[in-house]
Amino acid sequence: MRQKRRGKRQMSKSGALDLASGVGGKLQKKQVNKYYDLVTSFYEYGWGESFHFAARWKGESLRESIKRHEHFLALQLGLKPGQKVLDVGYGIGGPLREIARFSGASITGINNNKYQITRGKELNRVAEVDETCNYVKADFMKMPFSDNTFDAIFAIEATCHAPDAVDCYKEIYRVLKPGQCFAAYEWCITDSFDPLNQEHQRIKGEVELGNGLPDIRSMGQCLEALKVAGFEIIWEEDVAVNSPLPWYLPLDKNQFSLASFRVIASGRFITRNMVKTLEFLGLAPEGSQRVQSFLEQAADALVEGGRKGIFSPMYFFLVQKPHS
Template sequence: MSPTAQQDGRVGDRIENYTGFWQKDMNKEKKNDTDNRVENYTEVINGYYDGATELYEYGWAQSFHFSRFYKGESFAASLARHEHYLASQMVLRPGMRVLDVGCGVGGPAREIARFADVEIVGLNNNDFQIGRARKYTKKAGLEDQVTFAKGDFMKLSEQFGENSFDAVYAIEATVHAPTWEGVYGEILKVLKPGGVFGVYEWCMTDRWDPSIPEHKALAHEIEFGNGIPEMRPLAKAREALKTVGFQIEHEEDLAERPDVVPWYYPLEGDIWKAQTVWDYFTVWRMSWSGKLATHNAMKLMEVVGMLPKGTWDVGEALKVAGDALVRGGQTKLFTPMYLVVCRKPQN
């Protein structure tokens, strides 16, 4: 372990250095800044998640993704249904060996393992998240069904070998890749012939026009607030999947569904929109008073050493993220749920 690493796997100065990858003026991004983040994607991702993981768990439980909502549906039920929906669209079956690319702390892996009775390997390049994922999985009694490996999703075939999984899924994770062709190509390699890949991808929609300053600024705020090297349009995700050789069987932007309750509602911080009594606290945490209380507490905890230095700064980045994601959802310039189910050809 490096001298700067903590016992839980986090690297102290990496959290502090996260904001160093970003310009302070969000409206004056230069191309070489994007190039730098893409080139150093591993450091960008790890610096972000070293600081953001506990904040995500505080606000979003153990499944770090968005979901659609039915009226009256609880936050937890919606997250689980979103995971079940992906598994059902992929037609996962008992006994399959499945790879979760970018597994976070393993919430979706545990849920899908229970739902579809499959064996899941969760891949993550962040030691802190892997440690928490293993702890939660042991507590759930799923260690024999859900395991975790540290690795780079741009080097899957090197780590696991080609034709080694029946299915692969990624939930709001491959947006962190330096290129979609690179990560999708690696996923194709580790799938067995005829194997299925399902993804919920973060994209800027077809309405997004980078030549419009407000659109460009929105994408950059999403990048900064979520540790993403570069936001890309939906059409490029589709093109990348086809380019590497996948056969697309189904694609849909689920954010285009005419839902009465929008996917971004928990981020708005309006407690009157909470769908159940239990969700009032979840929504309150994103209100102005909730943010004030949370961020003051974080500052104090960082000062006394209960949180690593830099955590408060990452929390400030998350505030930028929340506002940007709501605007992206309201204007339909951004989607966190471009669903694609595709297959590796048999030969």
């Protein structure tokens, strides 16, 4: 659905649910959770277990690029067996499992959605990593861990959901051991974004609305927030810039790919009608059609933002907590 002109401030996750489900008035927590339960199912159906983008080489499959994206992060952190690692906002744990198998590290994921935790635990069992990987249900803005707990921390397109970047990074700083590193991929607007351009504002607003985001931060704002939190910057770069294939290609409905069939135009059409039928028969939860439509429009906004170069989901940084 299209976002109304931005005379009002862009909506929160609860506001997004209000639009997606047509529920008026104050929303209950269970309604918000129901919406994200549905969103998770659609993400997994269309995208697989890893809910993120990746730089991609010609001749490389989408799944191969996603794995390489995750391995790159693990290598930058120098993860190895015996380390205690935290994944901030892990979704259903696709990257967590891949990085655990790749590095041998023991990884804890923190997430505040019950359905995603249940699904993640089942996938851990199937992948036989349930002895080295576990999940904690909690808000990553206020984590139930002692100071200086983890040997390394990573986040993949998750901390962009934080209402305040400084507070989020400070909490990550607190639970990270001195001398150790935090690495992440962040969703950011680029220097090409013009806040006075109405088209840019519309695209940004639809990306925020369709993905349950607060105001998308610039790369400079993220960098400054990391410094305020106390981190030392090792290196940072928008890795989307040097991607041979556009990062948004899997969402482009004008492209055809068997690997991303479910998110291109023909796949969307089939999925849309399948969801409509399943909901009519009572085999899919109420509201599934609305969520499907909502996510299609969010995908289109991401493609627009990528084409115009005003948005990137892959601002990468590697930072270190000082030794003392």
